[in-house]
Amino acid sequence: MVILALATFSSLTEGVSLLLLIPIISVLGPQGESAVAGFSSGMFATVFDAAQSLPLEGILAGFVAIIALRAMLTRWKDIQVNALMHDYVHGLQSSLFASVAGARWSYLATIRGADISHALLAEVERVHRALAQLIFLIQTLIVLAVYSLVALVVSPAMALFGVTLGVVILGAMTPIRRAARVFGEALSDRRVEQYRIVSEFVTGLKAAKAVNSEPLYFDLLRKSLLWIRKDTITFMRIHTLGGVIFQVAAASGLATFAYLALGPLGLDYGSTIALILLFIRAAPQITSVQGSWQDLNASIPAATAMYRLRSDAIKNQEAMVREQKQIPQLKSNIEFRKVSYTYPGNSSPTLNDVEFVLPVNEVTAIIGPSGSGKTTVADVLMGLLEPTSGTILLDGIELTAENRRFWRDSISYVSQDSFLIHDTLAANLAFGRSDITEGDMWAALRTASADGFVSALERGLQTVVGDRGLRLSGGERQRITLARALLRKPQLLILDEATSALDWENQAIIAKAINDLRGKVTVVTIAHRPSLISFADWVVALRDGRVLETGSYAQIASSPDSYLANVISSEG
Numbered sequence: 001m002v003i004l005a006l007a008t009f010s011s012l013t014e015g016v017s018l019l020l021l022i023p024i025i026s027v028l029g030p031q032g033e034s035a036v037a038g039f040s041s042g043m044f045a046t047v048f049d050a051a052q053s054l055p056l057e058g059i060l061a062g063f064v065a066i067i068a069l070r071a072m073l074t075r076w077k078d079i080q081v082n083a084l085m086h087d088y089v090h091g092l093q094s095s096l097f098a099s100v101a102g103a104r105w106s107y108l109a110t111i112r113g114a115d116i117s118h119a120l121l122a123e124v125e126r127v128h129r130a131l132a133q134l135i136f137l138i139q140t141l142i143v144l145a146v147y148s149l150v151a152l153v154v155s156p157a158m159a160l161f162g163v164t165l166g167v168v169i170l171g172a173m174t175p176i177r178r179a180a181r182v183f184g185e186a187l188s189d190r191r192v193e194q195y196r197i198v199s200e201f202v203t204g205l206k207a208a209k210a211v212n213s214e215p216l217y218f219d220l221l222r223k224s225l226l227w228i229r230k231d232t233i234t235f236m237r238i239h240t241l242g243g244v245i246f247q248v249a250a251a252s253g254l255a256t257f258a259y260l261a262l263g264p265l266g267l268d269y270g271s272t273i274a275l276i277l278l279f280i281r282a283a284p285q286i287t288s289v290q291g292s293w294q295d296l297n298a299s300i301p302a303a304t305a306m307y308r309l310r311s312d313a314i315k316n317q318e319a320m321v322r323e324q325k326q327i328p329q330l331k332s333n334i335e336f337r338k339v340s341y342t343y344p345g346n347s348s349p350t351l352n353d354v355e356f357v358l359p360v361n362e363v364t365a366i367i368g369p370s371g372s373g374k375t376t377v378a379d380v381l382m383g384l385l386e387p388t389s390g391t392i393l394l395d396g397i398e399l400t401a402e403n404r405r406f407w408r409d410s411i412s413y414v415s416q417d418s419f420l421i422h423d424t425l426a427a428n429l430a431f432g433r434s435d436i437t438e439g440d441m442w443a444a445l446r447t448a449s450a451d452g453f454v455s456a457l458e459r460g461l462q463t464v465v466g467d468r469g470l471r472l473s474g475g476e477r478q479r480i481t482l483a484r485a486l487l488r489k490p491q492l493l494i495l496d497e498a499t500s501a502l503d504w505e506n507q508a509i510i511a512k513a514i515n516d517l518r519g520k521v522t523v524v525t526i527a528h529r530p531s532l533i534s535f536a537d538w539v540v541a542l543r544d545g546r547v548l549e550t551g552s553y554a555q556i557a558s559s560p561d562s563y564l565a566n567v568i569s570s571e572g
């Protein structure tokens with residue numbers, strides 16, 4: 001509101017400065033007569049008569065003072081406008097980030113990471129642009145309204161002519177603004193496509209290089225860039241045609257304007273010059289209205305995409321309870337009681353009345369063929385997915401929205417893709433926590449059998465691991481991830497195919513590390529290899545989302561027809 005008031009005020013000062021030109025020109029001009037045609041009486045005539053009776057020095061000084069005031073107000077307004085725009089755009093960015101972060105996993109798993117980065121980082125630039133254009137459009141419209149008001153004071157007939165001309169020109173340009181919207185939508189689609197291509201390529205950089213698939217990605221990107229070029233040129237053709245039409249229309253308008261003013265309307269010299277000056281100043285403003293309106297239309301699809309993602313994420317927010325209930329230290333077990341889960345959009349359940357017990361501080365292996373539901377069990381166990389039916393009991397306490405976040409605080413999850421940041425080993429181990437000492441780090445590294453290789457590094461804990469930990473071997477990366485998981489002092493450690501990408505030697509090292517955790521942490525390990533389940537105390541075997549067998553490892557392994565016995569013999 002303040003900004004709009006300032007914009008109006010600054011335009012008014014400009015209008016007044018233009019009005020002041022009339023007496024100046026009249027005094028300087030050949031006729032030296034009253035400047036205001038049609039206002040021989042009334043308030044305006046009095047004001048202008050008064051202005052004309054002032055000495056020329058006074059009028060000139062007033063003119064300079066008004067321009068100075070206007071310049072200062074414009075500066076202040078520009079600063080305010082910029083602050084406002086940044087607040088708005090950063091607010092949108094933060095709220096989008098928060099809504100995505102707070103969305104439930106079942107929803108997040110359906111959207112691409114590249115699309116989220118694109119909306120958050122690339123589209124936001126266009127939203128900023130859209131907002132700038134909107135503010136600029138409003139300001140220009142205010143300026144034009146003030147110009148019309150000034151023209152009205154000088155000559156109502158000419159003012160009507162100017163306004164009609166402006167409206168007709170803007171109306172005639174509607175198809176160009178529509179084309180801008182279509183262009184903006186195409187641009188959004190192409191940019192999303194490019195983000196996906198680049199992020200897929202970057203994420204799988206090594207795999208892409210290993211199989212010489214760089215040309216494939218390059219080709220995809222080049223095609224997408226060519227599409228943008230084609231769309232841009234098509235749009236520029238339409239846009240520049242608009243420019244040509246506008247210039248011809250404005251020149252014809254100005255000629256007609258001058259003809260009417262000097263001919264049929266017989267305006268005096270001062271008024272005519274002031275009106276022509278007004279017209280010359282108004283014409284580029286009309287171009288600006290068209291330009292910013294067009295730009296706004298082209299940028300609106302970006303804002304729509306951001307708002308759409310935000311509202312989808314908000315619709316899919318994880319049920320959050322402000323006052324979370326603490327989960328006490330577990331003493332007995334975690335129990336799955338008739339747990340079923342159906343992924344959104346799937347017709348049949350992935351987990352079907354799953355029931356088993358995980359004894360505290362012991363190691364349980366979840367096994368089963370590919371697609372049997374092992375990872376889904378882990379996700380439900382972490383509270384990332386809410387069971388469609390059934391309950392999970394933590395020492396008899398039901399896992400609900402009221403304690404889910406506390407529960408997750410007491411879990412560590414290690415998966416096949418060890419996630420390391422491009423920073424030192426120490427930073428990767430602390431992972432944003434300031435309460436972890438070097439002593440804690442070395443203790444965790446020892447448990448994860450990683451102390452040997454870290455102490456052999458020249459810079460020890462200060463070694464930078466490279467992008468996604470690429471400077472470490474797969475086994476080293478996995479052991480660092482395990483040490484980081486242990487530093488959280490979890491009640492439950494879930495290892496989801498954590499070692500499947502490793503060689504035998506590294507698998508054996510990690511197997512030993514996990515074996516040593518027995519009695520200290522409840523461990524759930526999801527693995528295919530018998531060597532990685534052989535140290536388990538308990539087994540849950542799944543098939544097609546149902547529990548096939550569950551019980552002590554020793555007991556099930558000794559039954560020759562069991563799934564577990566088959567798995568063990570397949571490796572031998």
Ligand SMILES: Nc1ncnc2c1ncn2[C@@H]1O[C@H](COP(=O)(O)OP(=O)(O)OP(=O)(O)O)[C@@H](O)[C@H]1O
Nearest residue numbers: 109343346350368369370371372373374375376377
């Ligand atoms: N986000 C999802 N949306 C729809 N269906 C899914 C989703 N994730 C998994 N599924 C389906 O659920 C079933 C079980 O998947 P899950 O990943 O739990 O199996 P898994 O036993 O861990 O398999 P693997 O050993 O191959 O990792 C599969 O048939 C899979 O297609």
